[in-house]
Amino acid sequence: MKTDFIIVGQGLAGTLLTHELIKLGKTVQVIDSPDFQKASAVAAGLINPVVFRRLTKSWLIDELYPQLEDTYVELEALLGNSIYHPKKIRKIFGAGEADFWRKKAVENDLLQYLQIEPDESGYPELKLEHGSGWVEKAGRVDLNNLLTGFREYLLKRKCLHEFNFDYSRLVIHPDRVEYGDLAASKIIFCEGHRASQNPYFQNIQFKHTKGEVFKLKTTGYHADFILNKAFFLMPVGGNEYRMGATYDWNKLDEVPTASAKEELCGKLEQVFGGAYSLTEHAAGIRPTTHDRRPVLGLHPEYPQIGIFNGLGSKGCMLGPYFTKQFVALLIDKSSLINPEVNLTRYS
Numbered sequence: 001m002k003t004d005f006i007i008v009g010q011g012l013a014g015t016l017l018t019h020e021l022i023k024l025g026k027t028v029q030v031i032d033s034p035d036f037q038k039a040s041a042v043a044a045g046l047i048n049p050v051v052f053r054r055l056t057k058s059w060l061i062d063e064l065y066p067q068l069e070d071t072y073v074e075l076e077a078l079l080g081n082s083i084y085h086p087k088k089i090r091k092i093f094g095a096g097e098a099d100f101w102r103k104k105a106v107e108n109d110l111l112q113y114l115q116i117e118p119d120e121s122g123y124p125e126l127k128l129e130h131g132s133g134w135v136e137k138a139g140r141v142d143l144n145n146l147l148t149g150f151r152e153y154l155l156k157r158k159c160l161h162e163f164n165f166d167y168s169r170l171v172i173h174p175d176r177v178e179y180g181d182l183a184a185s186k187i188i189f190c191e192g193h194r195a196s197q198n199p200y201f202q203n204i205q206f207k208h209t210k211g212e213v214f215k216l217k218t219t220g221y222h223a224d225f226i227l228n229k230a231f232f233l234m235p236v237g238g239n240e241y242r243m244g245a246t247y248d249w250n251k252l253d254e255v256p257t258a259s260a261k262e263e264l265c266g267k268l269e270q271v272f273g274g275a276y277s278l279t280e281h282a283a284g285i286r287p288t289t290h291d292r293r294p295v296l297g298l299h300p301e302y303p304q305i306g307i308f309n310g311l312g313s314k315g316c317m318l319g320p321y322f323t324k325q326f327v328a329l330l331i332d333k334s335s336l337i338n339p340e341v342n343l344t345r346y347s
Contacts, residue, residue, distance in 0.1 A: 003027040005330075006179060006187040008165050011040040012143065012315050013308045014190035015150045016323040019075065022157075024331065029182055030154055033164045037254055038147070039192050042284030044213055044234055044242045045141035045316050048089060049113045052228065055104035057113070058314065064321045065137055071320035072141055079149035083142050089135035092128060092229040092271050093118065101133045113137055125221045125274035138226060140234055140242075141316040165191075167199055177304045186298075186330065188306040193252070193285040195309045200299055203346045204307075205290035210252050211313065212260035213244035215280035221272075231267045240279075243268060245313070256281040288312040296326045297343030306330070307343060 005021055007014050010032040021028050047068065049061045058064075072084035093101070098118040105116045115134040122128055154160035161182075170187070171178040177187045189198055193208045218239050227233040234242045246260045261281060268276075289295055289310040299305040308326055311318050328335035339345065 001029065001182050003029045003159075003182065003184045004186070005029075006031065006177065006182055006184040007190060008032075008187065009038075009190035009192060010147065010151060010154070010160070011038040011190065011192050012043075012147070012319050013192075013311055013323075015040075015147060016071070016319045017188060017190060017308055017326065018154070019078075019150065020323050020327045021330070024327065026331075027159075029159050029161065029184070031161045031163065031165050031179070032151075034162045035164055036192075036194065037284060039211075039284040039286050040143050040147060040315070042211070042213060042282045043143055043286075043313075043315065044232070044244050045143045046226070046232060046234065046313075047086075047137075047139045047141065047317055048135065048228075048314075049137050049317075050110060050135055052091060055100065055110070056108050057110060058317065060321070061113070061317070064317050067321045067324060068317055068319075071323075072146075075146060075150070079146075079153060081142075081145040081149040083146050083149075084139065085142065086137075086139040087224065087226050087235070089138040089226045089228050089232075090119075090223075091133045091135060092126070092227070093130040093132055095130055098131050098133070123223070125218075125272055126227070127271045127273060135228075140226070140236075142236075143316070172302055172304060175304075186304050186306060188308055188330075190308045192287045192309070195287065195307065198307075200302065200305050201307055201343075204295055204309075204343075205346065206310070207249065207288050207290045208252055209286045209288050209313070210248040210254075210283060211245045211286055212248075212256055212264075212281065212283045213242060214261070214264060214278055214282075216241050216243055216276045216278050219275040221274040221276075227271075229267065229271045231264055233268065233272070252285050254283050254285060256283045286312050291340075294318055294322055294341045295343055295346070296322060296341055297329070297337060300344070300347055310341075 004026040007030045105114045118131040120131045294310040296308045
């Protein structure tokens with residue numbers, strides 16, 4: 001079977017890349033392992049345009065935001081699923097943070113993303129002694145609806161292959177690659193944290209992180225905003241919420257831990273006085289590089305092989321924008337990729 005591209009992996013990166021290529025009229029075959037859990041399937045899909053610790057803009061957010069909105073709305077129409085949910089973030093202040101908020105909102109050009117004046121009003125179940133601040137242009141992406149919906153779309157197009165990829169079976173020719181009965185001009189690896197085992201990209205300095213998240217139900221609490229106070233509490237419908245997330249750079253497995261439960265529930269109960277019950281606890285490994293930037297490009301020796309990886313904890317924000325950049329390179333070889341994400345930084 002001849003095709004323009006083989007994509008390995010149908011997490012967030014693989015889904016976005018496949019969608020963009022098909023939209024431009026390219027033929028694509030996707031290989032996705034049924035045995036490996038995707039970090040995207042665990043991730044909460046948070047969209048947050050600011051960095052709270054320093055109260056600065058998230059990297060490239062002015063460029064990222066228009067593209068992410070367009071892409072997810074487009075995918076909603078294609079799949080008939082609810083995917084993109086704009087919601088404000090309510091940041092709970094500690095002592096003195098209100099003044100810091102006012103100052104940095106102006107100094108760091110955040111007026112389109114923050115309501116500059118702190119909110120002194122109360123809210124049932126929340127402890128707001130020092131007030132709170134509102135973040136605009138935030139929200140969540142329903143990754144479960146996105147990934148499962150796009151998987152069904154690929155199955156209907158007969159371009160999804162559900163088996164484990166074996167690097168030893170990849171045959172590289174000067175003008176194409178072959179894998180089993182598939183032949184393509186290029187193969188692009190979107191494998192998440194398993195890219196660390198990819199023999200063609202061993203020079204990339206990955207620094208993956210384990211993250212744990214929870215689902216919970218509340219009694220009486222019905223906020224339609226995302227709560228933040230060194231954790232997030234995100235509404236997903238009715239009285240159900242997602243809570244997260246932890247960061248662990250040492251124990252890289254997908255096993256939920258009691259310590260993560262203790263950490264996040266402890267943070268929640270410092271600011272939340274309502275009743276709740278945990279309904280699900282999940283862990284995943286975020287694909288992250290040493291500089292916390294994505295990595296994309298074509299292999300310097302084998303330009304028939306490419307990679308799109310390292311989206312990390314901000315993948316829902318970064319993915320659509322850099323998908324466009326990468327596809328432009330794949331279609332028009334003269335197109336440029338941002339040097340901060342280009343694979344050539346590891347050459």
